Amino acid sequence: AQTVTQSQPEMSVQEAETVTLSCTYDTSESDYYLFWYKQPPSRQMILVIRQEAYKQQNATENRFSVNFQKAAKSFSLKISDSQLGDAAMYFCASVSGGYQKVTFGTGTKLQVIP
């Protein structure tokens, strides 16, 4: 069974600053994927970034990047130059095996302070 743990229920960051959201996971599979999803007040889940476990290079998407530490089973999200629109709930997630069952963490609420 997979587990995903987000230990920070809430975080805040000043506009234009950088913030890192933490996530740890546990899986017995060797082939798996990790994701960060953003859920703004509209509550639609938006894919932010994706990491294949077999790739050592950390994924990046514009201002969003991850620090993937496979041995430590850690997958943190770094948001650079934070913007007001980044305020949302952020969910870490993992999937493995048949890929139909995504396991989500409990989320981190990010507040961006003007």
Next chain:
Amino acid sequence: SQTIHQWPATLVQPVGSPLSLECTVEGTSNPNLYWYRQAAGRGLQLLFYSVGIGQISSEVPQNLSASRPQDRQFILSSKKLLLSDSGFYLCAWSESTRQETQYFGPGTRLLVL
């Protein structure tokens, strides 16, 4: 490009009434389809998934059911709603050849009174 639609956006129903939520995907063929529920302030719970027409897998036994009458249509139903069915329902899809990444619809807010 692919788009996913859900309706209605919001629904208020009395206890014991039936339910039908619809999800459709455009711009892709033979997608995997998923129904999730999110209680207030909580994470996502997978309810059902489907890898093809008429093929439904249930993750959580409850009074809800799902059907897939067409390739890109996924329906969540109930014959009699319970108070505990209130929540936010999200439909998602993934490519059949790249199943690991799921994309979500805008969701339906359901309030059972």
